[in-house]
Amino acid sequence: MASVHTVTEATSAPSWDPYERGCPSRDLLDRIGDKWSILVLGELGRHGTSRFTQLRKQLAGVSEKMLTQTLRALERDGLVVRTVYPEVPVRVEYSLTPLGVTLRGPLKALTDWSLEHTTDVLAAREEYDARAVRTG
Amino acid sequence: MASVHTVTEATSAPSWDPYERGCPSRDLLDRIGDKWSILVLGELGRHGTSRFTQLRKQLAGVSEKMLTQTLRALERDGLVVRTVYPEVPVRVEYSLTPLGVTLRGPLKALTDWSLEHTTDVLAAREEYDARAVRTG
DNA sequence: CAGAATCCAATAAGATACTG
């Protein structure tokens, strides 16, 4: 999966044309397709708002680094908003932007599908692997 | 971790439990989230059936290796079926399985979203980057 | 045609330590 963007070279203009060939802009699909984005978006969609540490626990397994990167990327894409409360110690809350909310539907369709068809896929894998063993 | 796994060892049983914590099974999301799966699925969804070389052209940019890997993974997951016609030279056709067809809806929702909101995301990125520059 | 095999460069991911 591609680039959780190495930021540093703020390429203002993308070199691809989102309209060419009706192509669904790999760039955007990559973002939601990366390792944690869907999960983060899902959590914020369900929870409404979460703090950094809270998210870390909910996503069980994500490292601080990855969570930060994912959150930053989502923020940059206008899907998530980061609010800092200058208390002591500082409190930071994340939630979906209106644009992020429009992604909830499509995302839910996807996670619903995965929940619904997990057993099918697992079965298919077992059969495939079994056949592979027999075939050599 | 023994570095002995050269991929080739058909990992029969996954070590995670898809039912724990109502988690939307990262394993499945990972599959469709990888670099080419969505595009391949999309092509097969639109086209109905495609041959290897045909797919390579339609996906413009995929290497043989990646296309093969993606196709194999999708086949293993029961989403794509591979049919070999023992002609000379051999002809191989790929198409969606019934299970794969059930993914069309969710996937279309996603690609439609990306088409619809590309400009929004692009605008958000520019603003974010502009602010980053000002902020330092 | 439709891959398989191999090698190598680029990225991503994770662990750990440190900070305002």
Place this chain on the structure above:
DNA sequence: CAGTATCTTATTGGATTCTG
């Protein structure tokens, strides 16, 4: 708390060469 910095390992992706 909410990160940042740094280092190391693991995984990806692509180019190339070869084959039934």
